[in-house]
Amino acid sequence: xxxxxxxxxxxxxxxxxxxxxxxxxxxxxxxxxxxxxxxxxxxxxxxxxxxxxxxxxxxxxxxxxxxxxxxxxxxxxxxxxxxxxxxxxxxxxxxxxxxxxxxxxxxxxxxxxxxxxxxxxxxxxxxxxxxxxxxxxxxxxxxxxxxxxxxxxxxxxxxxxxxxxxxxxxxxxxxxxxxxxxxxxxxxxxxxxxxxxxxxxxxxxxxxxxxxxxxxxxxxxxxxxxxxxxxxxxxxxxxxxxxxxxxxxxxxxxxxxxxxxxxxxxxxxxxxxxxxxxxxxxx
Amino acid sequence: xxxxxxxxxxxxxxxxxxxxxxxxxxxxxxxxxxxxxxxxxxxxxxxxxxxxxxxxxxxxxxxxxxxxxxxxxxxxxxxxxxxxxxxxxxxxxxxxxxxxxxxxxxxxxxxxxxxxxxxxxxxxxxxxxxxxxxxxxxxxxxxxxxxxxxxxxxxxxxxxxxxxxxxxxxxxxxxxxxxxxxxxxxxxxxxxxxxxxxxxxxxxxxxxxxxxxxxxxxxxxxxxxxxxxxxxxxxxxxxxxxxxxxxxxxxxxxxxxxxxxxxxxxxxxxxxxxxxxxxxxxx
Numbered sequence: 001x002x003x004x005x006x007x008x009x010x011x012x013x014x015x016x017x018x019x020x021x022x023x024x025x026x027x028x029x030x031x032x033x034x035x036x037x038x039x040x041x042x043x044x045x046x047x048x049x050x051x052x053x054x055x056x057x058x059x060x061x062x063x064x065x066x067x068x069x070x071x072x073x074x075x076x077x078x079x080x081x082x083x084x085x086x087x088x089x090x091x092x093x094x095x096x097x098x099x100x101x102x103x104x105x106x107x108x109x110x111x112x113x114x115x116x117x118x119x120x121x122x123x124x125x126x127x128x129x130x131x132x133x134x135x136x137x138x139x140x141x142x143x144x145x146x147x148x149x150x151x152x153x154x155x156x157x158x159x160x161x162x163x164x165x166x167x168x169x170x171x172x173x174x175x176x177x178x179x180x181x182x183x184x185x186x187x188x189x190x191x192x193x194x195x196x197x198x199x200x201x202x203x204x205x206x207x208x209x210x211x212x213x214x215x216x217x218x219x220x221x222x223x224x225x226x227x228x229x230x231x232x233x234x235x236x237x238x239x240x241x242x243x244x245x246x247x248x249x250x251x252x253x254x255x256x257x258x259x260x261x262x263x264x265x266x267x268x269x270x271x272x273x274x275x276x277x278x279x280x281x282x283x
Numbered sequence: 284x285x286x287x288x289x290x291x292x293x294x295x296x297x298x299x300x301x302x303x304x305x306x307x308x309x310x311x312x313x314x315x316x317x318x319x320x321x322x323x324x325x326x327x328x329x330x331x332x333x334x335x336x337x338x339x340x341x342x343x344x345x346x347x348x349x350x351x352x353x354x355x356x357x358x359x360x361x362x363x364x365x366x367x368x369x370x371x372x373x374x375x376x377x378x379x380x381x382x383x384x385x386x387x388x389x390x391x392x393x394x395x396x397x398x399x400x401x402x403x404x405x406x407x408x409x410x411x412x413x414x415x416x417x418x419x420x421x422x423x424x425x426x427x428x429x430x431x432x433x434x435x436x437x438x439x440x441x442x443x444x445x446x447x448x449x450x451x452x453x454x455x456x457x458x459x460x461x462x463x464x465x466x467x468x469x470x471x472x473x474x475x476x477x478x479x480x481x482x483x484x485x486x487x488x489x490x491x492x493x494x495x496x497x498x499x500x501x502x503x504x505x506x507x508x509x510x511x512x513x514x515x516x517x518x519x520x521x522x523x524x525x526x527x528x529x530x531x532x533x534x535x536x537x538x539x540x541x542x543x544x545x546x547x548x549x550x551x552x553x554x555x556x557x558x559x560x561x562x563x564x565x566x
Binding site: 003005006007009014019021023025026033038040041076079082086089090093097106111114115117 | 402
């Protein structure tokens with residue numbers, strides 16, 4: 001069983017609409033509140049060599065990325081920490097607050113607890129006008145598909161390239177970009193924390209459409225090959241779809257990587273790609 | 284170092300106002316949003332013999348209790364689960380949803396992850412009119428101090444009394460009572476999840492006042508002695524202060540247990556009591 005199968009089980013109980021998106025949506029007055037929660041564990045989620053301050057930063061960044069992917073402005077973050085040692089809390093909270101401060105959110109509180117393995121859960125709350133809210137659903141054939149953010153940096157850092165280690169440990173959520181994309185009338189959006197390829201598959205399934213990706217349009221940073229860029233996770237960029245005219249006229253951030261088509265699945269230069277990326281294994 | 288010392292370290296970084304209360308408060312239009320997050324672990328927080336469905340229920344109940352203690356109506360709960368086995372998720376989510384449904388909140392989503400020890404973090408969001416929001420601060424000498432809810436049931440259940448095992452595993456947060464207390468103009472409130480005695484000490488420190496408790500006013504359920512009622516944790520009742528006239532006129536829920544006085548500390552029939560209750564030990 002993988003994460004996505006478990007989500008299906010949960011969807012059967014709480015309703016599919018509550019599991020489709022990165023964030024829960026709560027209509028509130030003339031705004032939508034969006035909320036997202038993420039659990040990170042020392043062994044499975046934090047790379048070796050990361051500092052406690054970076055752990056705090058990263059824990060907040062992953063949640064702000066979910067908020068950003070709806071077009072919302074993050075307003076508040078709560079942090080629950082299961083600590084193997086109480087001495088770690090100061091650096092973790094310091095890093096968490098730095099990330100909140102940078103992106104305009106307030107670190108509003110949380111919970112602490114002792115635990116054998118460091119475990120951090122951040123919950124972010126954001127606000128967006130209903131007309132600017134973007135969900136994962138809405139992509140339509142004829143549109144283009146775009147990515148905003150670096151590709152493969154985190155994966156490369158994880159594989160030991162020192163040039164990209166900071167990108168791995170201090171991901172920069174695309175908050176202002178997400179807000180601008182929401183205001184610009186794009187059709188769907190999600191973050192690519194699990195990797196570009198698997199995110200494209202998620203979007204394909206949910207929208208009942210497919211993607212024709214052009215290999216040459218995937219930008220490769222220095223020393224990063226196509227596979228790392230396309231399948232690597234942890235980069236926290238934004239994947240979105242929109243009309244080509246919108247992309248041009250509004251000078252949307254990021255780059256076009258292909259087209260939305262009727263036929264489901266994800267193809268690169270016409271060849272079906274592997275549905276792989278970051279996913280927990282449960283066996 | 285105990286939980287309360289760690290909270291002081293966090294307060295130095297994010298500001299004392301952000302750690303004083305059970306909930307974070309986010310002004311939003313003409314309402315306050317309140318939000319709270321709680322982390323629970325299998326070994327330290329869930330009693331032996333509890334079912335997975337009850338684990339889901341309890342995880343939501345602890346967070347709704349924090350929301351209730353501000354006078355707010357819970358609207359949304361997010362649940363992050365670190366699972367030692369994916370097979371547990373259905374029962375946990377079922378119990379979580381039952382608790383949400385009972386108290387008018389929506390189980391809006393969450394996160395799942397594999398983890399060696401079952402760990403659940405629930406985050407609740409509530410809404411309250413600013414004039415009905417109650418914080419831990421506001422108790423004034425001359426007022427009375429009251430408790431709403433059972434005392435010692437959870438502790439007794441934990442000690443093996445089968446009559447109280449359900450109260451331990453399926454705590455009933457005082458949501459409607461909290462809302463009514465908020466509308467009734469009480470002066471301060473908190474929940475007593477860590478136990479009545481330690482909660483009185485928390486309120487004393489924060490308000491710079493003390494409490495004279497009358498031993499005979501502490502209601503004892505069948506088979507429960509004073510110490511269990513006064514020091515036992517896990518009951519999720521509400522502790523609040525108000526004018527005696529308010530208590531009488533508005534027929535507030537619960538019972539008076541003593542008076543708010545100038546001199547700090549907590550005394551039962553004039554004798555200083557131990558500052559003990561539920562708290563994690565970190566040594």
